[in-house]
Amino acid sequence: MRRNVLVLTAMIAALALMIAAGVMNYRQRRREQQARNQAVQLRLVPANGDATAGTVDDTNQGDSIAANEAAYTSPLNGKQAPSFTLQDLSGKQVSLSSYKGRPLIVDFWATWCEPCKVEIPWFEKLHDQYAKDGLEILGVSTDDLDRGDPAKLFTQKRDISEFVTRMHMNYPILLSAESVEDQYHIDATPTTFFIDRNGRIVASTVGLASRDEIEADIRKAIGGANS
Amino acid sequence: MRTVLAFMAGTLWLLSSSSAQKLPWQNSSSAANAANQQLVHFLYPQQVTFPAGKPQTIDLHFRIAGGLHINSHTPRQKGLIATNLAEVEPSGVKITAVDFPAGSEFAFPADPATKLSIYSGEFVLKMHIVAQAGNHLVQGVLRYQACDNSTCFPPRTVPVPIDVIAK
Numbered sequence: 471m472r473r474n475v476l477v478l479t480a481m482i483a484a485l486a487l488m489i490a491a492g493v494m495n496y497r498q499r500r501r502e503q504q505a506r507n508q509a510v511q512l513r514l515v516p517a518n519g520d521a522t523a524g525t526v527d528d529t530n531q532g533d534s535i536a537a538n539e540a541a542y543t544s545p546l547n548g549k550q551a552p553s554f555t556l557q558d559l560s561g562k563q564v565s566l567s568s569y570k571g572r573p574l575i576v577d578f579w580a581t582w583c584e585p586c587k588v589e590i591p592w593f594e595k596l597h598d599q600y601a602k603d604g605l606e607i608l609g610v611s612t613d614d615l616d617r618g619d620p621a622k623l624f625t626q627k628r629d630i631s632e633f634v635t636r637m638h639m640n641y642p643i644l645l646s647a648e649s650v651e652d653q654y655h656i657d658a659t660p661t662t663f664f665i666d667r668n669g670r671i672v673a674s675t676v677g678l679a680s681r682d683e684i685e686a687d688i689r690k691a692i693g694g695a696n697s
Numbered sequence: 698m699r700t701v702l703a704f705m706a707g708t709l710w711l712l713s714s715s716s717a718q719k720l721p722w723q724n725s726s727s728a729a730n731a732a733n734q735q736l737v738h739f740l741y742p743q744q745v746t747f748p749a750g751k752p753q754t755i756d757l758h759f760r761i762a763g764g765l766h767i768n769s770h771t772p773r774q775k776g777l778i779a780t781n782l783a784e785v786e787p788s789g790v791k792i793t794a795v796d797f798p799a800g801s802e803f804a805f806p807a808d809p810a811t812k813l814s815i816y817s818g819e820f821v822l823k824m825h826i827v828a829q830a831g832n833h834l835v836q837g838v839l840r841y842q843a844c845d846n847s848t849c850f851p852p853r854t855v856p857v858p859i860d861v862i863a864k
Binding site for chain 2: 580581582583584585586587588612614629633657658659660676677678
């Protein structure tokens with residue numbers, strides 16, 4: 471009888487633990503869902519209501535949407551930048567860790583991304599402007615690569631190289647990997663991270679930011695480690 | 698005791714079934730998440746019926762999510778990804794051509810000088826087809842690349858299945 475009671479008590483305790491774990495797991499998933507839904511909602515709508523945009527109906531645009539987009543923050547903000555090692559266009563391995571001690575921009579872009587083409591010249595100029603502060607930039611191309619097909623891969627890398635040359639990109643260009651895009655929650659381009667000298671993400675932007683916002687984020691990265 | 702065991706087994710089954718039921722955003726990678734967030738939807742037709750052996754034109758209707766646009770079939774800028782339709786022709790079906798509409802002119806607010814050719818809202822492709830008598834499943838795939846006014850999404854595909862009944 472006593473043995474039965476002990477077994478029963480142990481089983482009830484185990485059951486209670488499992489239920490508690492299930493509830494915690496469910497709550498965590500709900501929090502992630504809410505964050506995810508917010509991100510998707512922000513990205514499915516235009517950022518502003520410039521009436522000179524062309525012949526497309528722009529009636530869905532509005533200030534509330536812009537306000538929502540401005541409110542979006544990456545879950546990585548304030549955290550250490552996830553480490554990665556990626557190949558550059560010449561095949562050389564480049565690690566994030568080798569940039570520790572310097573303020574850094576990591577910009578995820580693509581050749582088919584028109585808003586990226588607006589930001590890239592700003593990055594080039596800001597790279598020069600803040601070189602005295604040690605600012606470095608890594609451009610991470612998210613273009614699809616057929617790594618299993620050497621002929622296609624050659625053409626794809628050549629297209630990226632031509633784009634880089636045409637855009638006069640004066641900073642290292644790396645070829646993205648799915649694992650890195652997962653770590654950085656990359657669902658769209660441009661997505662840009664501003665990292666301080668200690669490797670901490672001090673700001674991030676999804677979508678085309680203004681030049682002023684980018685410059686303000688660069689200043690945070692430069693001064694972040696001292697604050 | 699047996700009642701307690703039965704209760705626990707039931708509870709365990711409930712817990713395991715609830716954890717196995719994946720929520721829409723619960724995928725192994727962001728790429729998989731992105732693929733699940735369809736930005737263009739194939740509206741209709743899902744089924745067409747027409748005379749066997751006679752050339753027909755089917756209007757394929759698509760809708761782009763609000764606030765977004767996709768490149769047209771003939772984007773103006775080098776490197777942009779054109780909207781395209783790939784089809785698998787089952788035996789007894791011949792797709793002779795697909796006509797794409799002309800794009801609308803568009804410029805990103807931040808770059809008004811660069812004019813693009815895009816689709817937004819709803820658009821229609823015209824598929825020219827001939828089919829022998831019988832039921833056929835034409836499986837098409839529309840490839841597109843979407844943007845809003847400040848952000849671009851990776852290229853995606855949307856299935857275009859059409860049940861063709863030729864009599």
